[in-house]
Amino acid sequence: MTILKIERLAHNRFVPEYKTAGAAGMDLCAAISEPITLKPLERALVPTGLKIELEHGYEAQVRPRSGLSIKHGITLINCVGTIDEDYRGEVCIPVVNLSNETYTIQPDERIAQMIISRVEQAKIEVVTELTETARGAGGFGSTGK
Numbered sequence: 432m433t434i435l436k437i438e439r440l441a442h443n444r445f446v447p448e449y450k451t452a453g454a455a456g457m458d459l460c461a462a463i464s465e466p467i468t469l470k471p472l473e474r475a476l477v478p479t480g481l482k483i484e485l486e487h488g489y490e491a492q493v494r495p496r497s498g499l500s501i502k503h504g505i506t507l508i509n510c511v512g513t514i515d516e517d518y519r520g521e522v523c524i525p526v527v528n529l530s531n532e533t534y535t536i537q538p539d540e541r542i543a544q545m546i547i548s549r550v551e552q553a554k555i556e557v558v559t560e561l562t563e564t565a566r567g568a569g570g571f572g573s574t575g576k
Contacts, residue, residue, distance in 0.1 A: 435491075435547055436484035440521060443480025444539060456494060456544030459524060467536045469528035474508055476544055477524045483518040485547070493524060499542065504530025507543065510557040514545075 437446060447457035459475065461467070462480025469475055485491060499505040508525040524533035524543045528534050536542060566574065 433486050433549075434490055435486075435548060438482040438484075440480040440482065447481070447545060452557045458492070458496070458541040459522065459533050459543045460542045461524075461536050461538060461542050463536070464466045464522055466538065469526070469534050469536065471528055471531050471533070474525065475536070476526045477526055477536060479522045479524060481521060481522045482485065482519055483514065483550070484519065485514070488549055489516055489550070490548055491546055492512060494546060495544050496541060496544055504532070504535055504538075505542070533556070533566075534541050536567060556559055 439446065440462070443460075443462045445462075447459055449457050459479045459481070459482045461477045463478065466475060467475050468524055483491060493507065493512035493514065495506040495510070505528055508527045512525065514522060522545075526536070526542060
């Protein structure tokens with residue numbers, strides 16, 4: 432099991448936690464003192480009041496919360512965000528309102544989830560030709576429904 436070190440900033444009131452024994456992600460809360468209102472298609476960078484330190488060979492993935500996405504159209508601008516092991520700044524969540532309705536993020540609201548995942552850096556090898564496969568260059572729906 433990897434260790435995730437967390438530094439709480441002054442404006443943070445909640446440490447992330449796994450809500451069930453089988454949860455893959457831990458919720459991140461909006462560390463804001465005033466609500467943030469997002470009009471349709473409006474974006475905001477929401478602070479969490481947390482800094483993290485990951486062990487070597489790990490990343491943190493920030494993902495949307497499915498309930499906010501399906502019920503209110505609130506998701507992440509970059510869909511899944513990556514926090515590299517050497518980043519030490521505050522974790523902030525880039526959210527966007529994809530609905531037709533205004534949505535207000537409340538202080539301490541759970542706005543995203545964070546997954547800790549092992550990563551490996553690849554050794555880059557430049558070649559003149561790639562191995563052929565049955566699929567080849569077929570993409571975007573080329574393998575059927």
